[in-house]
Amino acid sequence: MAKIMLVEDEALIALDIKNSLESAGHEVLLAANAKKALECTENNQDIELFILDIGLDGKLSGIELAEKIRKTKKESIIFFSNFSDNDTLNRLAKIENSIFLPKLISREILISNISLLLHTTKKKRKRTTINPISTAFAELFETMEEGVSLNQLVPDIKTPTGYKIIRVNQAFCNIIGKKKEELEGKMANEVLPSLPEHFVEKMLEVVRERKSQRFNLHLEDIDRHLSVSLIPWNMGFGAIWRDITEEIKLTEALRKSESRYRVLVENQTDMVVKVDTEGRFLYVSPSYCAVFGKSEEELLGRSFVPLVHPDDRESTLKAIENVYRPPYTAYMEQRAITKDGYRWIAWSDSAIMDEEGNIKAIIGVGRDIHDKKTAEIELNKTRKKLEETLEEKEILLKELIHRVKNTLSLILSFIHLEKASWDNKRFLSRMDSLEARIKSLSELYGLLHSTGNIKKIDVSFYIEKLVETIIKAYGMYHKIELVTKLDSIKMPAKEATSIGLIVTETVTNACKYAFEGRESGRLSIQLNKKDDLIYINIEDNGIGIQQKEGEKGEDFDQSTHGGLGLQLIPLLVQQLGGDIETSTDNTGTRICISIPGK
Secondary structure, rough: OOEEEEEEOOOOHHHHHHHHHHHHHOOEEEEOOOHHHHHHHHHOOOOOEHHHOOOOOOOOHHHHHHHHHHOOOEEEEEEEEEOOHHHHHHHHHOOEEEEEEOOOOHHHHHHHHHHHHHHHHHHHOOOOOHHHHHHHHHHHHHHHOOOOOOEEEEEOOOOOOOOOEEEEEEHHHHOOOOOOOHHHHOHHHHHHOOOOOOHHHHHHHHHHOOOOEEEEEOOOOOOOOEEEEEEEEOOEEHHHEEOOOOHHHHHHHHHHHHHHHHHHHHOOOOEEOOOOOOOEEEEEEEEHHHHOOOOOHHHHHEOHHHHHHHHHHHHHHHHHHHHOOOOOOOEEEEEEOOOOEEEEEEEEEEEEEEEOOEEEEEEEEEOOOOOHHHHHHHHHHHHHHHHHHHHHHHHHHHHHHHHHHHHHHHHHHHHHHHHHOOOOHHHHHHHHHHHHHHHHHHHHHHHHHHHHHOOOEEEEHHHHHHHHHHHOOOOOOOOOEEEEEEOOOEEHHHHHHHHHHHHHHHHHHHHHHOOOOOEEEEEEEEEEEEEEEEEEEEEEOOOOOOOOOOHHHHHHHHHHHHOHHHHHHHHHHHHHHEEEEEEEOOEEEEEEEEEEOO
């Protein structure tokens, strides 16, 4: 058997689980908080499994404890807790080799999960060793946006400076307009006949001097302008090709329309500036001078940065970095010191390139957005305050529901410990029924917590979860054929509680008595709404409920039979303002309930 570390801050729950695990033959180490657990883990290197509560007293939660354990230990972890909201489950999913189990499950299910995890951990897995560097290189090579070719010099009589293309990526094929099989293994002068002379000269320099070079060229046969970087590689060189045809065309078009553009700029209300790569003004529009209250002479040759609010300078410069990457544009919002004080201005920047594809200047178009931005900031402040208030309420609600579920877990642990010291079958049966009622309430609180809606819940989902829990608790999962047909109906939590108790009592009685002396049975549950009534039909094919002398199946009166459960059901139906019809014979029991559907 295994050595198991149990971390639980509720003494009764810890004692209950410890007794169950030791009864199954396991050795259990107990810790009440994360600090003790880490000390114990360090002193016991042969721990094979960890069972952690999530909500621990102290600085570290169960999740944070698991993350620390994971730094040195790879053994399986079971998170055994009543925290089951989506945020918590998403965090647990990131902990490798771990599972989540609710505290309300039976100890038999807990032990079976432990056995499965221990067995899985001991299995030998075949691992395939790969070269991560070569794999990463191949992925990078094929997914690069730029075209890449690996080339080898192949001197011959016809082409003394020729080279063979060894390998290309898909981006290179797209640029050249050929398939890989048309390029790889071919001489460059065959597939790229219009390579200019200066390419050959620079290629020889790279191979001879083992230094990289970058330049632009034009391939006439495909009419593409390319930026090329040549890099020394083995007995040849690598080349990175970037298509700058559109950029060249745009630059040329911009140059041709510059005079018309200037007229347009100088007569519009938006501000237009042109700065060099150091941020110094090369041009300012009349509208810019008017907004900032400065003349053209005061601005030209000076940096724009001092005009920007000190708190916005870093974000502005970082945004401008986008101008140096495709698509060579940037957008930013900043405060600037104008003649009317600091005002919010939105800027759209674009790069101007020279013939070789290098950025030589930046054009910026600005617009005053002060009124819009200040309103937006105030709205965000209000929204943030509202979100903080809602978050506080959500945290309080989660903690309240968790405390209720934890209290129910404590009650269940009391019951488990008390049952362990009794062998009276009647008493144990009553305790099982009480346990089922508590689990019914716990399922409801869990559903309220997971959906976040404390006013109404989906009764169909509640019933389905509840029935599965009861059948598993009585070990009848493989014995009973469960058939459900449940329409989605939302009801207030108070009414759902009563329906949950009705279902709990009915299914509990079926598990305990309906199939005595039988190998299997069938249990059917239906929920639907018609007109203004909600119908709940529960039926089994068991041995029926023992009737009084002279009483017929269709006249059966639950309130005068059996224990608390059978007597409680009519009262709950009456509380809901509904009606109940019950019939029973040796072919089974049928309960039909109708309640007003508000």
